[in-house]
Amino acid sequence: MTTSPLQIAVIPVTPLQQNCSLIWCTKTMRGAFVDPGGDLPTLRAAIAKTGVTIEKILITHGHIDHCGEAGVLADELGVPIEGPHEADRFWIARLDEDGRNYGIRGVPFEPTRWLVEGDEVTVGALTLAVRHCPGHTPGHVIFHHAPARIAMVGDVLFQGSIGRTDFPLGNHQDLIASIVTKLWPLGDDTVFIPGHGDPSDFGTERRHNMFVSDAALAA
Numbered sequence: 143m144t145t146s147p148l149q150i151a152v153i154p155v156t157p158l159q160q161n162c163s164l165i166w167c168t169k170t171m172r173g174a175f176v177d178p179g180g181d182l183p184t185l186r187a188a189i190a191k192t193g194v195t196i197e198k199i200l201i202t203h204g205h206i207d208h209c210g211e212a213g214v215l216a217d218e219l220g221v222p223i224e225g226p227h228e229a230d231r232f233w234i235a236r237l238d239e240d241g242r243n244y245g246i247r248g249v250p251f252e253p254t255r256w257l258v259e260g261d262e263v264t265v266g267a268l269t270l271a272v273r274h275c276p277g278h279t280p281g282h283v284i285f286h287h288a289p290a291r292i293a294m295v296g297d298v299l300f301q302g303s304i305g306r307t308d309f310p311l312g313n314h315q316d317l318i319a320s321i322v323t324k325l326w327p328l329g330d331d332t333v334f335i336p337g338h339g340d341p342s343d344f345g346t347e348r349r350h351n352m353f354v355s356d357a358a359l360a361a
Contacts, residue, residue, distance in 0.1 A: 161337055176201075199224070225257045227257055232280075268287060271288065296337045300337075300342075
């Protein structure tokens with residue numbers, strides 16, 4: 143049995159049950175957290191359990207449940223933060239304010255590297271493509287590992303639903319365009335891990351998602 147070069151452990155964090163993903167390269171056992179929004183003791187336990195060496199933190203967007211404690215964890219581990227797109231600077235700057243509103247710890251940070259459409263990020267020997275997918279937030283990005291047919295899409299798309307666009311700087315038309323022009327071309331058989339809830343694949347959503355199915359968009 144061939145072991146996949148990419149392994150993922152999904153760890154729900156914060157009272158909002160946001161799906162933080164611990165991803166790692168099976169060849170090197172080096173990994174990254176995608177959207178470590180909080181519950182740092184739980185994330186530390188995941189590191190110990192898997193034996194993965196964390197080399198960076200990846201952020202899809204600036205909402206508190208996705209990155210409220212990312213800066214704290216990066217400082218603790220001595221690793222860089224890559225993402226999101228700089229258009230989400232607005233959200234990261236207000237993490238402390240949002241933290242007070244939600245009762246979640248939020249600490250503003252400056253990413254080591256802002257990401258743009260077409261960038262790549264590395265995790266061990268793996269390379270993930272970056273796609274800029276605005277709509278839920280203006281600076282939202284997703285991470286795609288083509289060989290494993292897996293994408294981490296944050297709050298762009300969910301099983302049976304799509305990201306909210308009623309937050310400041312949200313834009314419904316931009317979100318729909320991001321899904322259709324950035325996600326669907328990755329292939330129907332691509333499995334995605336959303337920011338909340340269960341994984342799905344793009345083909346299933348194109349058939350059944352009442353917001354963005356082919357039939358819904360053609361109506």
